[in-house]
Amino acid sequence: MRKLPWISFLVIGAMVFAALFAPWLTPYTPIEQSLPEKLLPPFWEAKGSTKYLLGTDIFGRDILTRLLHGAQVSLIVTGLSLLVGGGVGLAIGIVSGYIGGRVDAFLMRLVDAAFTFPSILFALLLAMTMGQGLGTLVAAIGLLLWAGFARVIRGEVLALKERDFIALAKVHGCSETRIMITHILPNVMNTFMVLVTLNVGIVIVAEASLSFLGAGVPPPTPSWGLMVAEGRGKISSAWWLSLIPGIAITLVVLAFNLFGDWLRDRLDPKLRQL
């Protein structure tokens, strides 16, 4: 058995804590501007002060405060997208695997197509036509996720439906819907949970990338990707604007990926090949 990924727990725990208690952790708000104190470096640099531990941005907003509040935005977007995208994928996977035949063939062609075409393009299209916002972002990222879930869950269901307890349920007179919901669904939940954890990193990067491209949550909401984008033009004079939020993204994604790997080995080792 693999070691518990302690560092992952620590980073994820810190992020959840920041997301929950952000307003009480700092004396500033993420959107209040203070122009006289703009572009202050982090405290360890020559001109930095301990008043703003990680420095301030072009509007004099505290970077640390925006990071903490950004954790909230990230987690909300991640949670909702996984619920929507993962949920749709789960449903399609179960139906496709259990019903089989033409339905299965059709749905799996859709999945193949979704894998081939970069859904970030649809996300950008949605953002332009429907306007930026949480709903658009969740829909866009959901679009990115469903196919992966559907394919893996379908594989599981194909194996499950040959088992004796499903045959017994049929003999017993259960309807197809009932079999899918009460007999198949609980048995693929482990796999579903592993997929959710393995996808958290992908979602966080997707959210950050879309925000970076100007198609995520609209400013001045603090999003990590948006913070990296806003600091990009100042990289030669104020490195902390872009690099600090980027470190936060990488750390969190790394933590979730390692945690996902661990969970997979623990709950569902046959997913290893993925």
Add this chain to the structure above:
Amino acid sequence: MHRYIVKRLFQGVMLLIMVTTIVFVVGRLTGNPVDLILPEEASEQERQDMIETLGLDGPMHEQFFVFVANAVQGDLGWSIRYRQPATDVFFSRLPNTLMLLPAAMILAVVMAIPLGIISALRRGGATDRISGTIAVLGIATPNFWLGILLIYIFSVQLGWLPSARMGDWTHYVLPTVTLGTFLVAGFMRLIRSSMLEILESEFVKLARIKGLSETRVIWKHCLRNALIPVLSLWGVFMGGLVTGAIVTETVFAWPGIGRLTYEAVLFRDYPLLQAVIIMDAVLIVFINLVVDILYAYVDPRIRYT
């Protein structure tokens, strides 16, 4: 072999139909597509003309027919920002992206094959550990941030490499590394895991018993088979490359189709974005078809099933 290619071609056409349909539907979601297609300052007369040419006063299925008929003829509307046909803008930028993509792929192949092989041969050794760490980091680091980090280190601090636009070979280094990193990480993991599997297989044992040199066993018998999963997952990598190109070209002000996608969003140039999406789909279908044929060549099992 013919049946295989026809099947793949059919799948490509399916993808194109799907993408076109989604673009059409999303464009109609907001109600009035004329507001999306024409610049804000367009006159009432221009609006009426547009409604007429696109048949927007007709029923939905007729509108779709006009849309597809135009698309097939290469007419995907006029770019609002560039004031010329959107497909012309796309093709004027395409060569610049076609310079960058192969560079990233070459980097991935040159790095991933030797590292993947050595990692599999000396499992748990120094190379395995280091390349494993690089792979994990490479997958966790978002492209756009990696680009900015590289600019900070190599352009701002060290002053070795240019940070933006096209030019001599030095301009290629940072964008190539930025775009190629996830490919290196992905290829390396795949090659390592399939090498581990193949090294255990019967035909490798046989090759060794026959007394072939280790170099020949590894490079001829193992590698060729280890590359199969890379080719079969190619479609996924291709999608990733297109996504990566959007972000990388944006960071490095690289005048290719990725940067064009970003500009379309930035300047709210809907016809241009629509054209880029459909043309990207055509490009992806074409490249994947070439790879599929290559795949059938490398793996004879594909040809006969």
